[in-house]
Amino acid sequence: MAEDLLVFDPRGVVEVKPLSLAPRPAGLAGLRLGVLDNTKWNAGRLLRRTASRLQAEAAFGRVSYYRKESFSKEADPALLQRIAAENDIVLTAIGD
Numbered sequence: 001m002a003e004d005l006l007v008f009d010p011r012g013v014v015e016v017k018p019l020s021l022a023p024r025p026a027g028l029a030g031l032r033l034g035v036l037d038n039t040k041w042n043a044g045r046l047l048r049r050t051a052s053r054l055q056a057e058a059a060f061g062r063v064s065y066y067r068k069e070s071f072s073k074e075a076d077p078a079l080l081q082r083i084a085a086e087n088d089i090v091l092t093a094i095g096d
Helices: 043-058 077-086
Strands: 032-037 062-067 089-093
Touching (some): 032 043, 032 077, 043 062, 043 089, 062 077
Parallel strands (some): 032 062, 032 089
């Protein structure tokens, strides 16, 4: 009693258009660093410590901090535009 068995591949196919990377700065000294906290429980602490260590080595021109509304949602497009306009580079991380 052989039956035909239909198996679906759950991986599917993802079609994306490749994006080019942003140009990298030659150095970090004097750049404006934006730090985006995604509001995960330990993200803020991780980001503050990382930014502090980077600041000690790189001497950023300014460090600005921002927070997303919720870690489970995308950042508001207006917030992302503000961060892009006010900073040269951005640091973000997930801190579970």
